[in-house]
Structure formats: structure tokens, C-alpha cells
Amino acid sequence: MKSEKTEKKYTPEISTKEIEELRNSIKTASQKIMAENIERMKKTDPNRPEAMKYFDEIANLFGKRPTEILAEKEKGKKVIGYMCLFAPTELILAADAIPVRVNSGWYDASKVGDRVVPVEVCPVIRSTIGAEMIGLSPFLELSDALISVLTCDGMTKLSEILSDYKTVWGMNIPRVKDSAHSLRFWNDEIKLMKAQIEEFTGNKITRKSLKEAIEQAQKATKAFRRLQDLRKGQPVIMGRDAMLVNQAYLWDDKVRWTEKTEVLCDELEKRAQRKDWVCSPETPRVLVTGTPMFWPDNWKLPTLVEEANPKGIIVADELCSGEKILYDPVGVDEWTMDDMLNAIGERYLMASTCPCFTSSDGNEDRINWLLNKVKEWNVQGVIYYVVRGCMLYAMEYNRIKKALDKINIPMYYLDTEYTREDVGQMKTRVEAFLEMLTARADI
Amino acid sequence: MITVGIDLGTQKVKAVVLKDDAVVSRGQAFSGFDPAKAAEEAVNEALKDADLKISDVVYFVATGSAMEMAPYAKGTVSMMGADAKAGVYLFPKARTIIDVGAEEARAVKCDEKALMVDFIVNERCAAGAGAFIEAMARALEVKLEEMGPLSLKAERASPINASCVIFGESDVVSLIHRQESKPEIARAVFDAMADRISSMVQRLGVNPDVVLIGGVAKDVGFVASLKRKLGVDVLIPDFPDYAGALGAALTAATRAKEGKK
Numbered sequence: 001m002k003s004e005k006t007e008k009k010y011t012p013e014i015s016t017k018e019i020e021e022l023r024n025s026i027k028t029a030s031q032k033i034m035a036e037n038i039e040r041m042k043k044t045d046p047n048r049p050e051a052m053k054y055f056d057e058i059a060n061l062f063g064k065r066p067t068e069i070l071a072e073k074e075k076g077k078k079v080i081g082y083m084c085l086f087a088p089t090e091l092i093l094a095a096d097a098i099p100v101r102v103n104s105g106w107y108d109a110s111k112v113g114d115r116v117v118p119v120e121v122c123p124v125i126r127s128t129i130g131a132e133m134i135g136l137s138p139f140l141e142l143s144d145a146l147i148s149v150l151t152c153d154g155m156t157k158l159s160e161i162l163s164d165y166k167t168v169w170g171m172n173i174p175r176v177k178d179s180a181h182s183l184r185f186w187n188d189e190i191k192l193m194k195a196q197i198e199e200f201t202g203n204k205i206t207r208k209s210l211k212e213a214i215e216q217a218q219k220a221t222k223a224f225r226r227l228q229d230l231r232k233g234q235p236v237i238m239g240r241d242a243m244l245v246n247q248a249y250l251w252d253d254k255v256r257w258t259e260k261t262e263v264l265c266d267e268l269e270k271r272a273q274r275k276d277w278v279c280s281p282e283t284p285r286v287l288v289t290g291t292p293m294f295w296p297d298n299w300k301l302p303t304l305v306e307e308a309n310p311k312g313i314i315v316a317d318e319l320c321s322g323e324k325i326l327y328d329p330v331g332v333d334e335w336t337m338d339d340m341l342n343a344i345g346e347r348y349l350m351a352s353t354c355p356c357f358t359s360s361d362g363n364e365d366r367i368n369w370l371l372n373k374v375k376e377w378n379v380q381g382v383i384y385y386v387v388r389g390c391m392l393y394a395m396e397y398n399r400i401k402k403a404l405d406k407i408n409i410p411m412y413y414l415d416t417e418y419t420r421e422d423v424g425q426m427k428t429r430v431e432a433f434l435e436m437l438t439a440r441a442d443i
Numbered sequence: 444m445i446t447v448g449i450d451l452g453t454q455k456v457k458a459v460v461l462k463d464d465a466v467v468s469r470g471q472a473f474s475g476f477d478p479a480k481a482a483e484e485a486v487n488e489a490l491k492d493a494d495l496k497i498s499d500v501v502y503f504v505a506t507g508s509a510m511e512m513a514p515y516a517k518g519t520v521s522m523m524g525a526d527a528k529a530g531v532y533l534f535p536k537a538r539t540i541i542d543v544g545a546e547e548a549r550a551v552k553c554d555e556k557a558l559m560v561d562f563i564v565n566e567r568c569a570a571g572a573g574a575f576i577e578a579m580a581r582a583l584e585v586k587l588e589e590m591g592p593l594s595l596k597a598e599r600a601s602p603i604n605a606s607c608v609i610f611g612e613s614d615v616v617s618l619i620h621r622q623e624s625k626p627e628i629a630r631a632v633f634d635a636m637a638d639r640i641s642s643m644v645q646r647l648g649v650n651p652d653v654v655l656i657g658g659v660a661k662d663v664g665f666v667a668s669l670k671r672k673l674g675v676d677v678l679i680p681d682f683p684d685y686a687g688a689l690g691a692a693l694t695a696a697t698r699a700k701e702g703k704k
């Protein structure tokens with residue numbers, strides 16, 4: 001652990017009193033927002049699946065889950081936080097440590113982050129800085145070390161800024177995906193991270209423990225895919241509910257999450273058999289792609305879509321805070337240590353559709369993912385969601401737009417910020433888009 | 444069959460009375476703090492003009508930023524949907540409708556059935572909308588209505604920043620300090636706005652016929668700049684500021700025919 005009183009290279013000194021005031025007021029507001037979000041989800045679907053109760057409880061970022069993690073920490077376990085999906089969580093689990101993703105979805109915390117970086121910086125980054133500055137996020141606070149994968153510019157500098165508070169391990173990720181030496185380089189990074197985690201936790205990652213961790217993740221992927229498959233047909237679950245389940249994996253206990261998701265899927269399957277739809281099967285089916293959306297505040301777009309007039313249902317997404325979390329399993333041929341590590345490396349690099357990559361054909365993988373989703377999930381319209389300052393997603397828009405134009409799928413570019421003030425404007429646009437989808441479907 | 448469309452805009456509420464798909468009267472009122480009351484005024488004015496009563500109206504549809512506050516309305520239609528309806532009604536070959544209002548500019552791509560197929564809205568800044576002209580007129584100490592005719596007298600263009608009303612204003616002030624003439628500055632204001640709006644429309648695709656509606660379409664200075672920037676002819680209807688309300692009235696007629704309650 002770093003000593004408490006190291007010089008802060010980036011962040012200003014804030015008095016303990018101010019920190020406490022900010023933390024308390026944002027926390028209180030956040031608890032209200034979480035409860036309100038869930039109330040609204042219940043209202044949208046009065047016949048909400050029973051199994052959602054569990055996820056509603058886990059969704060409380062200040063509730064049961066941080067308490068559990070704290071108890072495990074007291075028993076000697078280490079907590080390793082991460083910001084990007086490329087962090088190899090199987091290694092963390094294999095070292096008997098707890099992985100937890102720590103990106104901030106708190107709007108108000110971004111205003112605190114504005115003291116360190118200009119407002120042009122992506123709000124996910126500003127808000128994560130702000131959350132750390134005032135100790136807002138229980139998961140970030142519980143993290144003993146952080147893995148920061150140097151993907152976009154924001155993430156790269158975020159890791160330096162968070163070093164003012166925590167031990168941060170940067171992972172150097174190659175930006176060109178389809179080259180043999182990129183993969184070799186990344187696989188080396190994975191091996192270095194393994195050594196780092198082992199040293200830090202004092203636990204050796206063995207062939208057995210890694211195999212178990214991979215197998216557990218595979219089980220989670222199976223449950224995860226089952227849920228997304230259930231969203232292919234007539235609507236059995238509102239998009240927001242599924243999105244909350246998906247995202248809860250980021251901080252929940254992995255074994256329990258897998259069980260509870262299977263339970264949810266059992267319930268949904270029964271509903272499908274009874275043709276007990278969650279909304280009219282005529283409801284326009286929407287896919288959301290772009291900047292990640294983090295619970296709890298950044299739930300603005302899903303809420304607007306599913307409460308709009310006319311309303312839509314989100315049946316799929318291409319978000320690293322959503323379906324990208326668990327969609328791809330680690331594929332192992334031989335359960336040797338080397339093979340497992342290479343398989344992990346490949347899964348994180350090759351399966352990614354993040355716009356921080358390019359390849360001989362640009363980010364073709366993302367287009368293929370989207371085209372497949374549109375086809376298999378019967379998507380009628382796509383919302384391309386970008387927060388201001390998220391350059392990579394903003395810059396890839398036109399290419400995606402052209403690809404979707406070819407298959408006659410409308411897409412709307414919706415840009416926003418970490419703020420509640422633009423909900424009115426966003427609503428106008430989302431409703432116009434859904435009205436358009438409804439009119440198209442009528443023909 | 445009588446239907447009424449109400450457009451509750453940020454500055455004014457407009458109402459259009461339609462009888463068997465033909466406009467019979469119009470009314471308007473300032474939105475102020477009570478758009479619902481303003482809407483009543485606008486509707487009453489229009490109905491009075493046509494010698495009609497509220498009870499004569501089969502169907503009301505509202506649009507505009509405050510559409511949810513509309514009185515009488517049986518339903519709403521998005522501003523973009525209303526734009527498409529009105530644009531194609533006024534000019535059957537219209538495929539791109541540009542609507543520039545007080546606080547917002549948008550463009551709608553539509554098909555021959557007047558259905559919108561795509562749209563784009565200017566990004567949360569009034570620099571591409573009517574409020575920008577108002578602010579600049581203030582800086583130039585001329586009346587809003589004088590800006591357009593003034594700009595047509597300009598002999599050349601001077602560039603200003605239209606990314607933001609505030610920055611735009613400070614640019615105008617420095618042009619004043621450089622003793623640029625008022626016509627040139629007025630032209631710069633319209634050019635900057637037209638620049639922003641034309642690049643927005645180009646992102647959507649400029650498919651003729653291009654129609655310009657909204658209150659700002661009445662400004663000859665802006666129209667001249669936009670035509671220059673877009674490089675295509677721009678069609679402007681009579682009463683462009685009532686186009687949104689017209690679109691809503693047409694939607695009301697369609698819904699009434701379909702028997703939607």
C-alpha cells in the first residue's frame with residue numbers, strides 16, 4: 001500500500017469538511033435516484049419478474065454488496081478494481097481476490113472532477129475522478145489496487161490521476177487488433193498482470209485455480225447469453241431490467257449472480273410459454289450503442305426510451321456497460337497454464353468492439369456485431385448514444401450509419417452530458433425517433 | 444371536417460384551423476410563462492377568424508416544445524413529424540425540411556408519403572437559431588426586422604464565430620471596434636448561422652426539394668445566406684412560422700379519419 005501522505009500530482013487539496021459535505025449530499029441524492037429508477041422500472045412493468053427483486057437489492061451501490069465485500073476484506077481478501085472491460089477478471093478471481101468495476105455513473109461527481117480536468121473531457125472520466133476525490137464510490141473505496149487499461153485518452157490519463165489516491169496498474173493495450181505481434185504483446189501484458197496480482201495478493205494463481213475461475217466465468221456467460229437470447233423474441237423483459245441485471249455482474253458475487261440470472265431466465269421462459277408479454281409486441285424494438293452508461297444516474301436514455309410516448313423497448317445493446325460485459329467466453333483448448341493465459345488474452349483483445357481499436361478494415365468487428373444484433377434480435381431502430389467528450393464513439397458514427405443505411409435500419413445520434421437538465425430536449429428527440437419507427441412499422 | 448393544430452413554441456404559440464385539408468385561419472400568442480393559456484388565446488383567435496367554435500373542431504393535435512401542456516389536444520406529434528407533414532403538404536416534392544425557430548434548428552428527411560425517415564437537431568445551442576439574430580441585433584443596436592435588409596447591402600463577408608451566442612457576440616463587438624460597417628456585420632451573423640445549419644443539413648443529406656420553415660424563414664438575410672451556403676434553391680411557403688401548427692392540424696385530420704380516439 002502507498003503511504004497516506006504522498007504528494008498529490010494532479011488533484012487539489014480539499015478540506016475534510018468539504019469532502020464530507022459533498023459526499024453526504026451526493027450520496028443522499030444518489031440513494032433517492034436509485035430508488036426512483038427502480039420505482040419507475042416497476043411502474044413501466046407492473047407485472048415485473050419476481051426474480052428482479054434480487055437485482056433491485058444488489059443495485060443499491062451503498063447497500064448489501066459493499067458490506068459483503070468489506071466483510072471479506074476483513075477476512076484478508078483483496079479487492080481489485082478496474083475501469084475497462086479488458087481487465088482480466090479471471091486472474092483476479094483465480095488469486096482469490098474480488099474484481100469490481102469502478103467507473104462512475106454519478107452526474108454530480110463529475111462537477112467535482114471539473115476541478116482537475118476541463119469540461120471537454122468525457123464525463124465518465126470526470127465523474128470517476130470526482131468520485132475518488134470525495135470518496136463517494138464504495139467499490140472504488142474498497143479497492144486495494146486498480147487495473148487501468150490504457151484504451152482511450154481519457155482512460156490513459158485517468159490512471160495517472162487516480163494514482164494520487166491508489167495503487168494503479170496500467171495495462172498497455174495495442175491499438176491495432178489484427179496483427180500477430182499485437183496479440184503477443186497483449187498476452188505478455190496478461191502474464192505480467194498475473195505476476196502483479198500474485199505478488200499483491202500473496203496468492204499463487206495455480207493451474208487449478210485459474211481453470212476454476214475460467215469455468216465460473218463460462219457459466220456466467222452461459223446465463224448471460226441465455227438472458228440476451230430471451231430478448232430475441234416477443235418481449236418478456238423490459239430493456240432496463242435486463243440492462244440492470246447485466247450491469248450488476250460488474251460488482252456482484254459471480255457465483256450468486258449466475259444462479260440468480262438462471263432463476264430469472266427460468267421465470268422468463270415460463271412467461272414466454274404463457275405468451276405473457278411485458279409490453280405490446282408492436283412496441284418498436286431498439287438497440288443502443290455507444291458510450292457506456294453507468295448505473296445509477298446515467299440511466300437517462302433507457303428510461304426515456306421505455307417511458308416515451310410512443311414507447312420503445314430496448315432489446316439489445318452494444319455497450320461495454322451492457323452486453324459486451326460477458327457475451328464472449330474464454331475458449332480454452334488445453335487446460336495448461338500457458339494455454340489458459342493465451343485464451344484469456346485472446347478473449348479480451350479479439351472479442352472487443354471498442355472504438356479504441358483499429359485494424360486493416362477499421363473497427364469492422366463492431367459493425368458485424370451490430371448487423372448480427374439487428375438481424376437476430378429484430379431491431380427496428382438504433383440509438384447511437386454519445387456523451388460529449390467521448391471522441392472515439394463520436395468519430396465512428398458515420399461509418400456505422402452507412403452500414404445501417406445499407407440494410408435500411410434508421411439510426412439516431414443522440415449526444416448528451418452527465419446532467420439531468422437536458423432530459424426535456426432528449427425526450428423530444430427520442431420520441432420523434434420512436435414515432436418514426438412506429439410509423440414505419442405501420443406500413 | 445374541422446381540425447386544429449397547435450404548435451407550442453419557445454417564443455410563440457401558433458394555431459392553424461383546417462377545413463377538409465385546407466387552411467381556413469391562423470392565430471398566435473406569445474408563449475410567456477403560461478403556454479397553455481397562450482395556446483387557448485391562439486386557438487380562440489384562429490377559430491374566431493373562421494367563425495367557428497371549439498365544439499366545431501373534430502380533433503386537436505399539439506406539437507412544439509411545450510406540447511404536453513396543450514389544452515384541447517387529443518394527442519401530440521413530434522415537431523419533426525409535424526415538419527415532414529407540413530413540408531410535403533405545402534410542396535409535394537419536398538424531401539428535406541429545414542425548420543429554424545427561436546431556440547432550435549432542425550432538419551428532417553422525408554419520403555413522398557410525408558413520413559420522416561431521418562432527422563437531425565442542432566446541438567443544444569441557440570447559435571444556430573433565431574435567438575442568435577436577436578442577440579446580434581442587440582449588439583448592433585438595430586431592430587430585429589432590420590437585420591435582414593441591412594445584411595443584403597453588404598459588399599463582402601467577415602467571418603465570425605457561431606459556435607456560441609456569447610462568443611458570437613464578442614466577435615461582433617470586435618468587428619464593431621474594427622469599424623466594420625453594420626451591413627457587413629449583419630451579413631456575417633447570417634453567414635455564420637447558415638454555415639452551422641448547412642453543415643447540419645449536409646450531415647443528413649441535401650435532397651431536393653429543400654423547404655425552409657419556422658419563424659426565421661421570414662428573415663430575408665438568413666434566407667440569402669442559407670441559399671448561398673447550401674448551393675441549392677430553398678422553397679419557402681407563405682406563413683413559414685405556422686408550418687409546425689399546420690403539420691399538427693394535418694396529423695389531426697389523418698387521425699380523425701383513421702378514427703383514433
